[in-house]
Amino acid sequence: MCTYLTEKLRLDGAAKGASGWFTVTDGMVYVDHPYHACHEHTVNIDLTNPSEGPSARVAIELTEEAALALVEAIHKALAAAPPGLASAAPRPASA
Amino acid sequence: MTDAMWAGTVAVTGHEGAGLEAYAARPLGSAPHGGVVVIHHMPGYDEATKEIVRRFAANGYAAICPNLYSREGAGVSPDDQAAAARAKGGIPDEQLVGDVAGAAAYLKALEHANGRIGVIGYCSGGRQAFLSACSLDIDAAVDCYGAFVVTAPPAEYPLKAEPLISRAADLSCPLLGLFGADDRFPSPEEVGVLSAELEKLGKEHEFHVFPDAGHAFFAVDRPAYRPAAAVEGWKKVFGFFGRRLAA
Numbered sequence: 001m002c003t004y005l006t007e008k009l010r011l012d013g014a015a016k017g018a019s020g021w022f023t024v025t026d027g028m029v030y031v032d033h034p035y036h037a038c039h040e041h042t043v044n045i046d047l048t049n050p051s052e053g054p055s056a057r058v059a060i061e062l063t064e065e066a067a068l069a070l071v072e073a074i075h076k077a078l079a080a081a082p083p084g085l086a087s088a089a090p091r092p093a094s095a
Numbered sequence: 096m097t098d099a100m101w102a103g104t105v106a107v108t109g110h111e112g113a114g115l116e117a118y119a120a121r122p123l124g125s126a127p128h129g130g131v132v133v134i135h136h137m138p139g140y141d142e143a144t145k146e147i148v149r150r151f152a153a154n155g156y157a158a159i160c161p162n163l164y165s166r167e168g169a170g171v172s173p174d175d176q177a178a179a180a181r182a183k184g185g186i187p188d189e190q191l192v193g194d195v196a197g198a199a200a201y202l203k204a205l206e207h208a209n210g211r212i213g214v215i216g217y218c219s220g221g222r223q224a225f226l227s228a229c230s231l232d233i234d235a236a237v238d239c240y241g242a243f244v245v246t247a248p249p250a251e252y253p254l255k256a257e258p259l260i261s262r263a264a265d266l267s268c269p270l271l272g273l274f275g276a277d278d279r280f281p282s283p284e285e286v287g288v289l290s291a292e293l294e295k296l297g298k299e300h301e302f303h304v305f306p307d308a309g310h311a312f313f314a315v316d317r318p319a320y321r322p323a324a325a326v327e328g329w330k331k332v333f334g335f336f337g338r339r340l341a342a
Contacts, residue, residue, distance in 0.1 A: 006181070006253055018172070028182060033317065035138055035174045040318045046178050054171045054179035 006030040015058040034061035043067035099123040100152040110193020119159040120152035127209040129340025130202030133160040134216030139177030184255040211340040229262040235339035242280035269299040271335045275308035
């Protein structure tokens, strides 16, 4: 099936795509047919910058298990670092 | 009789004069041939769809697949174009009809064209093949598992697709429908509703629901591929076009 359901979010960071590094401003997450992965359905994640055109995109296609493992790993990595270390909010320069 | 063909990228004029990239293939022989417009699936203008275009040429048709996501930018890879189009909720119906009309005009202008045009589409293209057949004067249409012909997408879906069943009275040509029994979009129940409506309207149609097959059973590069249904489905397609598009 084509689910079409798409979660969209604003992002702040950078990613390396087919033409090099670019600033990431937007993201999409959807469960649908993958373009490349050899599964009928995958969790598809796009990291994009629409202002730089459709080619400013990093595409990821993961199984459900892999996607959840990625989410858990992100939580663990953040929990292991000082709170706010990777935050976009301005912080005083550390010594 | 020769089975040689030409295949490659061409430019066609789509809706409101837009320049579109398209992939075309045609027999090199001088016998009159019918034309087939191939409408790609939602993942876009990909290698598997180009293979389908060549398959029609190998079987004696001039075929063309317009890149419906051409407007996302020249030189952009088809998967990135598809992602950008998806983010916008797909493409407007009016634009699709104009693009298919432009592709059909390209085929009709070819040297050995017999003037007959068929349309075939897969997945979202299945719905769009039906839409084309209700909007344009064509000779045969094939809907391969097109969803949202009978029912609207669920409210939370961003896809801009209205049901088309109210337009069935405008169907301009015979319709072949090929569906999977395990598909949910469209479900066999929806296929039944469409069939009943066409029956009521006296519209010529031939529907097949293949067992042990779901959505995208023709897609040879995906796990959804079901050889038994696809082999039988291709026989139905060539039988149907053979009857409808002959000179």
